[in-house]
Amino acid sequence: MTLSTIKPGKHQKIRADLLISGGLILTFNKNKKVLDDGAVAVAGDQIVALDKTSVLTQEIEAREILDASGCLVMPGLINVHTHAAMTCFRGLADDLPHQEWLHEHIFPAEANHVNEETVYWGTMLAVVEMIKSGTTTFCDGYFCEDGAARAVTASRIRAIVAQGVIDFPAPGVPDPRINVKAAEAFVFRWQGKSPHLIPSIFCHSPYTCSPETLTRAKEVCRQHGILFQIHLAETMNEVDEIQKRYGRRPVEHLRALGLLDEETLCHHAVWISEEEIELLAQSGVGISHNPESNMKLASGVAPLPRMLNAGVKVGLGTDGCASNNNLDMFQEMDTAAKLHKVHWGDPTLCSALQVVAMASSGGASALGMGGELGSLESGKKADIITIDLNQPHLTPIYEPCSHLVYSARGADVRDVIIDGRMVMRQRQLLDIDEVEIMGKVREIASRIRG
Amino acid sequence: MTLSTIKPGKHQKIRADLLISGGLILTFNKNKKVLDDGAVAVAGDQIVALDKTSVLTQEIEAREILDASGCLVMPGLINVHTHAAMTCFRGLADDLPHQEWLHEHIFPAEANHVNEETVYWGTMLAVVEMIKSGTTTFCDGYFCEDGAARAVTASRIRAIVAQGVIDFPAPGVPDPRINVKAAEAFVFRWQGKSPHLIPSIFCHSPYTCSPETLTRAKEVCRQHGILFQIHLAETMNEVDEIQKRYGRRPVEHLRALGLLDEETLCHHAVWISEEEIELLAQSGVGISHNPESNMKLASGVAPLPRMLNAGVKVGLGTDGCASNNNLDMFQEMDTAAKLHKVHWGDPTLCSALQVVAMASSGGASALGMGGELGSLESGKKADIITIDLNQPHLTPIYEPCSHLVYSARGADVRDVIIDGRMVMRQRQLLDIDEVEIMGKVREIASRIRG
Numbered sequence: 037m038t039l040s041t042i043k044p045g046k047h048q049k050i051r052a053d054l055l056i057s058g059g060l061i062l063t064f065n066k067n068k069k070v071l072d073d074g075a076v077a078v079a080g081d082q083i084v085a086l087d088k089t090s091v092l093t094q095e096i097e098a099r100e101i102l103d104a105s106g107c108l109v110m111p112g113l114i115n116v117h118t119h120a121a122m123t124c125f126r127g128l129a130d131d132l133p134h135q136e137w138l139h140e141h142i143f144p145a146e147a148n149h150v151n152e153e154t155v156y157w158g159t160m161l162a163v164v165e166m167i168k169s170g171t172t173t174f175c176d177g178y179f180c181e182d183g184a185a186r187a188v189t190a191s192r193i194r195a196i197v198a199q200g201v202i203d204f205p206a207p208g209v210p211d212p213r214i215n216v217k218a219a220e221a222f223v224f225r226w227q228g229k230s231p232h233l234i235p236s237i238f239c240h241s242p243y244t245c246s247p248e249t250l251t252r253a254k255e256v257c258r259q260h261g262i263l264f265q266i267h268l269a270e271t272m273n274e275v276d277e278i279q280k281r282y283g284r285r286p287v288e289h290l291r292a293l294g295l296l297d298e299e300t301l302c303h304h305a306v307w308i309s310e311e312e313i314e315l316l317a318q319s320g321v322g323i324s325h326n327p328e329s330n331m332k333l334a335s336g337v338a339p340l341p342r343m344l345n346a347g348v349k350v351g352l353g354t355d356g357c358a359s360n361n362n363l364d365m366f367q368e369m370d371t372a373a374k375l376h377k378v379h380w381g382d383p384t385l386c387s388a389l390q391v392v393a394m395a396s397s398g399g400a401s402a403l404g405m406g407g408e409l410g411s412l413e414s415g416k417k418a419d420i421i422t423i424d425l426n427q428p429h430l431t432p433i434y435e436p437c438s439h440l441v442y443s444a445r446g447a448d449v450r451d452v453i454i455d456g457r458m459v460m461r462q463r464q465l466l467d468i469d470e471v472e473i474m475g476k477v478r479e480i481a482s483r484i485r486g
Numbered sequence: 487m488t489l490s491t492i493k494p495g496k497h498q499k500i501r502a503d504l505l506i507s508g509g510l511i512l513t514f515n516k517n518k519k520v521l522d523d524g525a526v527a528v529a530g531d532q533i534v535a536l537d538k539t540s541v542l543t544q545e546i547e548a549r550e551i552l553d554a555s556g557c558l559v560m561p562g563l564i565n566v567h568t569h570a571a572m573t574c575f576r577g578l579a580d581d582l583p584h585q586e587w588l589h590e591h592i593f594p595a596e597a598n599h600v601n602e603e604t605v606y607w608g609t610m611l612a613v614v615e616m617i618k619s620g621t622t623t624f625c626d627g628y629f630c631e632d633g634a635a636r637a638v639t640a641s642r643i644r645a646i647v648a649q650g651v652i653d654f655p656a657p658g659v660p661d662p663r664i665n666v667k668a669a670e671a672f673v674f675r676w677q678g679k680s681p682h683l684i685p686s687i688f689c690h691s692p693y694t695c696s697p698e699t700l701t702r703a704k705e706v707c708r709q710h711g712i713l714f715q716i717h718l719a720e721t722m723n724e725v726d727e728i729q730k731r732y733g734r735r736p737v738e739h740l741r742a743l744g745l746l747d748e749e750t751l752c753h754h755a756v757w758i759s760e761e762e763i764e765l766l767a768q769s770g771v772g773i774s775h776n777p778e779s780n781m782k783l784a785s786g787v788a789p790l791p792r793m794l795n796a797g798v799k800v801g802l803g804t805d806g807c808a809s810n811n812n813l814d815m816f817q818e819m820d821t822a823a824k825l826h827k828v829h830w831g832d833p834t835l836c837s838a839l840q841v842v843a844m845a846s847s848g849g850a851s852a853l854g855m856g857g858e859l860g861s862l863e864s865g866k867k868a869d870i871i872t873i874d875l876n877q878p879h880l881t882p883i884y885e886p887c888s889h890l891v892y893s894a895r896g897a898d899v900r901d902v903i904i905d906g907r908m909v910m911r912q913r914q915l916l917d918i919d920e921v922e923i924m925g926k927v928r929e930i931a932s933r934i935r936g
Contacts, residue, residue, distance in 0.1 A: 123881070124882065126881070126882065126884075126889075126893060127882075127883065127884045127885050127888035127889055127892065127893065128884045128885075129884075130837070130838055130885065130888045130892065131823075131833065131834055131836075131837040131838060131888075132833065132834060133833060133834055134833055137833070161878055161881060164878040165878040165879045168878060168879075169879070328820075328824060330828060331824035331825060331827055331828040332823075332824050332827060332828075332833065332892070333827070333833055334827040334828050334830075334831050334832055334833040334835075335828070336828065336831075337828060357893075360892065361888065361889075361892035361893045362879045362892065362893045363879070364879065364895070367817065367820065367895070370778075370817065371821065371824070373581075373782075374778060374781035374782050374821070375781060375825075375828075377781055377782060377783070377784040378780060378781040378782075378784050378785070378786065378787060378825075379829075380784075381784050381786075382784055383581065383582065383583065383584055383587070383782065383783055383784040384581055384582060384583055385784075386581075387580070387581040388580055388581060426924070428611055428614040428615040428618060428920055428923070428924060429615045429618075429619070429812045429813070429814065429896075431573075431576070431611060431924045431927055431928065432574070432576065432577075432927050432928050432930070432931030432932075433577065433931075434576075434577045434578045434931065434935065435577050435578075435580065438577035438580045438581075438811065439576075439577055439811075442577065442580065442782070442810065442811035442812065443576060443577065443807075443811045443812045445814070445817070445895050445896070445897060446879075446895070447895060447897035447898075448897075470878055473878070474876070474877075474878060474881045477881055477882050478881065478882050480882070481882030481883075481884065482882075485884065
């Protein structure tokens with residue numbers, strides 16, 4: 037039930053839990069409607085009304101008022117690709133050749149230190165960082181993801197949390213023969229456990245998972261109605277390897293295995309041809325674009341403008357902290373907008389509006405959650421952030437979207453509401469002890485440092 | 487006189503004005519020395535001692551102590567290319583074709599709204615933004631720069647402030663025949679007026695200034711011992727135009743005119759050949775690298791790794807707010823480090839250490855101020871910033887430089903000292919009324935909006 041359709045009697049006010057009032061509201065609905073001096077009413081976990089503040093204060097009686105004057109109000113950002121627990125490895129190994137980085141630093145650190153406890157604390161730290169920079173939903177994949185699921189449940193952020201599958205011994209799953217079974221067991225443990233946690237399965241890649249592993253994992257996802265995730269066409273080496281092994285390019289390989297549909301999310305899609313872009317568009321698959329990670333690892337530049345033109349459902353992601361090294365979606369938006377302009381030689385590409393849409397409604401669509409998330413509309417989940425505009429680097433304002441992409445940063449986020457619940461107010465986290473979390477991750481890091 | 491060479495008697499302490507204690511100190515001296523639990527002593531406008539906190543607290547009696555425990559302490563950042571007053575146009579026109587952006591938006595806005603008053607307030611806003619993101623020195627060029635010089639004097643930031651020269655009617659100089667004379671008059675008015683303000687002349691570009699204008703302006707700079715600045719080889723169009731007009735590429739053109747020496751700073755240098763890189767290295771000219779602006783305007787990617795290899799003196803700059811759109815040097819460092827990795831296909835290029843060096847000691851060298859600025863060493867100017875490390879996105883820490891480039895952002899700067907004077911403490915500006923400044927720029931913007 038949405039209250040926007042209910043007309044109150046002349047003197048009767050509608051009850052709501054929260055009224056966010058007096059803000060500059062960017063709805064990111066279909067028409068990208070902007071409301072100056074607008075208000076959003078929240079009841080339970082839903083947005084129930086949006087209008088001018090003067091109108092809503094007449095119609096709504098709210099238990100709590102959040103004065104957002106001087107603030108921009110928008111949907112919470114959606115980070116569609118993370119390995120959240122890798123905050124534990126933030127800055128552990130940078131500026132190295134790719135193979136050395138992976139085989140001499142990241143893989144050994146993972147083998148020695150990734151367990152449910154480190155994943156819990158690493159994910160908690162990621163959650164804190166994400167909330168403090170305006171992300172309200174993230175889509176994760178890693179090993180020992182019970183730790184991540186516990187962190188999401190404890191912190192009340194919204195997340196898709198995927199158990200990783202790889203045809204090698206992995207943290208928590210030393211026997212790769214049961215990798216898909218272990219992932220299915222994870223799904224059984226967490227499905228339906230929390231309204232803001234959705235389990236998923238993440239097959240590492242076409243070059244580390246056999247066709248059998250991939251199809252079995254996808255089958256499990258189908259049975260449970262959950263998202264199947266995979267890294268895809270991230271590097272040129274991968275394309276060469278898949279072509280050598282299977283005689284076809286990675287996207288065609290996944291298509292041939294029946295993996296490309298609306299319940300699949302592929303990460304990166306850097307090295308894809310025009311034909312592959314067409315395949316991605318037709319299949320309805322979601323794609324995560326992660327420009328900072330692709331830049332830092334020198335993976336390449338994904339053909340984002342062509343994907344968007346072809347109608348591919350693309351969301352924005354940061355990737356893990358070993359290859360970024362933060363989870364700030366504002367920086368990611370800035371980089372996405374600028375990278376494609378210079379790479380393709382056209383300053384009109386990837387406009388600010390397109391990029392913010394990719395980080396909100398686009399991300400929701402890529403996750404198959406476009407009906408619930410990604411815009412401020414009656415009936416959608418109340419995942420809402422406010423941004424303090426009264427700051428030197430956000431002054432003056434001609435075009436709010438330009439500011440979000442080219443001037444703002446995560447630290448400008450003032451308040452965060454997830455699932456109708458205020459989780460950060462005036463930059464203070466309300467339910468999470470960030471000092472304890474930082475302390476725990478420092479302990480983990482001191483063990484990693486050895 | 488530097489106190490580091492003076493040995494106190496057994497019970498006699500050396501007096502200083504300020505002792506910054508207990509920090510993780512990144513000196514950026516020649517050996518890139520790092521001091522854990524270190525301290526910096528400041529007397530007057532100079533750094534007079536650096537050592538372990540336990541040592542300096544024995545030796546130094548300071549009028550004021552700044553407890554920097556939990557903070558990183560480093561040289562203030564140097565932004566070598568700004569048009570500071572263009573904060574007034576922040577976000578006015580983005581994502582447009584270059585000619586439309588310039589001729590239909592920026593030039594008309596400048597013609598109608600740039601005067602000494604708007605330049606004063608626009609520069610004040612830029613100064614506030616820069617201090618709050620850790621920049622202690624900037625190198626500016628624009629029109630009506632008396633306004634900028636007044637802002638620098640009032641705010642006590644350190645700056646090189648250049649009056650613009652162009653062979654067209656310009657704000658404040660409607661008759662281009664007297665453009666160099668007007669710039670020289672500006673130099674007369676401001677040279678020696680303030681210890682932290684150095685006047686300069688900025689010829690717009692080789693395609694908007696005749697050879698006669700360029701050589702006359704450079705001659706005036708030589709007479710006054712000041713820096714000559716110019717945009718150089720920013721776009722492919724410029725290279726074509728200069729080749730058509732003068733039968734040589736832009737760098738060769740400047741060299742032939744006798745403009746390339748250690749007192750010249752060229753901005754951008756995007757489209758330069760191997761031979762031109764060699765010319766730049768041999769001449770001792772300074773170069774500003776402005777990756778975010780070059781990306782946003784789709785100008786191209788400067789051959790930074792090859793310039794650094796060839797020994798060209800390169801500093802980092804943000805450019806003006808019409809083409810970035812903020813002045814945050816932390817974001818600029820992040821972008822610089824990542825852009826070249828992906829563009830040249832090598833993740834080892836532009837390491838975090840190289841990039842922070844470029845934003846500090848490299849910038850000082852490019853400005854010809856390497857003897858005074860850019861590192862924490864006894865005898866150098868006390869331009870110092872502290873960064874609050876006790877934050878989720880900076881946790882844990884393995885390598886401080888990695889954090890500065892890949893994880894930190896301007897808002898993490900806690901305290902700023904310029905010329906020995908504390909200008910920001912715990913993110914509060916001590917001498918500048920930022921609310922008034924934002925209000926004034928909003929008034930200007932409402933006139934621009936019309």
